[in-house]
Amino acid sequence: MIKGQHMELVCPAGTPATLRAAVQAGADAVYCGFRDETNARNFPGLNFSPKEMAEGIRFAHDHGSKVLVAINTFARAENPDPWRKAADSAAASGADAIIAADIAVLDHMAASHPQTRLHLSVQAGAATPEAIDFYAEAFGVRRVVLPRVLSVQEIAALNRAIAVETEAFVFGGLCVMMEGRCHLSSYATGRSPNLNGVCSPPEAVSYVEDAAGTTARLSGFTIDRYDRGEAAGYPTLCKGRFKAGGKTGYLFEDPVSLNAGSMIVALREAGVTALKIEGRQRGKGYVTQVVRAFREAVDAAEQGHDPGEIDSILAGLSEGGRQTTGAYRKTWR
């Protein structure tokens, strides 16, 4: 991106109320999905009907914000209709862009809705200039959401090599595996992000109490154990505690979340166009608080404030949980 250009703050909305909250809290764009397995946050009680989507888009446009519709799972071989319908409905409702990963969805959009902007979902796992150029040339993709495994230096090099915009995650859940290429959830539970839009799905979760404490399981596999009185976390597979080579611990990733607030300036200098906040499963209050803080932080970054000041703006967002800047710093690997 051209230096000094406005960085877009892209915020999550799992419900129409959250969409309105995010817009009012200062989101430049809101991303959301339909209430089915066409999007990668297919959780009960979340997401939008076609009518709610159209209303949400109208509301956002009236308030100067954009809506990006995520249709970012992989169309089912035996019935791709829901994906086609979702794409058609989003385009007809005036969505500012569709976020897609599957070649079938991208192909349908390019053929049937060439006027609608296409963003490549992180679920496509495109991390090289060759892969990104391929999606740009084949389908006219205009922006790529970057996998959460790249360092800031790699992002800068990537932006020098490609013609399309990039969007980087700055806050929320952190996938440690390459998104769109992880079958851990389906291996344990039979349901996965690519097939069903879920990871470590709630119906597979059980908590077993005994004298020592609580065991959190996923389809019968123990993912973590908590002492009596210790708060039990959600058993997301890659954030579990396991044993290998005589060691016990969080072998893949600690139960941390991403906070790259301190990297906003660096990401801007690396040429990133848009900053993304994860959390479509989050409530209105949370989204409002996070979006407000990031709005202030991005504005401060654009006014030339230093990373320390920006970090202090975001200091209140930790919820007591542990945070990491993830792969943006090379030492993460």
Add this chain to the structure above:
Amino acid sequence: MPRIALTLGPVFFHWPAERLGDFYRRIADEAPVERVHLGEVVCGKRMPFSDPVWPELIERLERAGKEVVLSTLAAPTTTRERRSIEDLCGDDRLVEINDITAVPARTGRPFVAGPFVNVYNGTAAQFLVRRGAHTICPPVELSLVHVGTIAQACPDAEFEIFAFGRLPLALSGRCYHARLHGLHKDSCQFTCEQDPDGLVVDTLDDQAFLAINGVQTMSAQVQAVMPTPMECIDRGISRLRLSPHTCDMVEVARIYRSLAEGRQEPEHARALLSGLGLPGMLVDGYSRGRAGADAAASA
């Protein structure tokens, strides 16, 4: 009845050059497989060790009548890794693509779309076929019914299933072998070499669950999909992929050969496989549309 072919997939592990040499020479001489994949798929840092051994082994395998496929990296990042993909894509032999990065360099020439490329439906399969895909081995989490549906929509490609071996479940930018040993990926000391079948990851109550192999996460259990020849034909599956481990892979290939020729019942073939000192129990849940970890033929 059309013949079901056997493919030996690429070695996912960091085997020293000597082990690779011994392994492929024996495959060339003894294994009843039609096609053999060679090349580093998991970690570009291992390539300087294995690259020097490939030319001799390719020649040896081809002399023995095997069709050699050059497999490429599944998660390239560095300039050197990207260049290696481009170079391999220029080869006259069949090339296996494991990341979209390789598609532009190979468009118009025949390739295998490996299990790391997201082909979940007929449209995606046809799209790749138009660019040169000739064999497609879909992602491991798809059931045989799904693969059959894709194959039906895409009659111009051969379909292959990941039939044997620890399942490749995930890739990361982070190296789990390095992390376990308190090292960073950039100075990993190649500790993955100590685990030629991957290192088992147990749950806190000692259930074998996953296995780590550098940046790759696999299943601890061993996929053993054993379709009858008729099932393969019904689903449009013409190849079974066997993924190399340190167990007797020639014997694994013989068991699958007899299965593919209808000389062996799946149940008996499974019993024979179980006797080979495999690194885990047999699973085949994915093939039946269930959790991948479900025990083989528990239906």
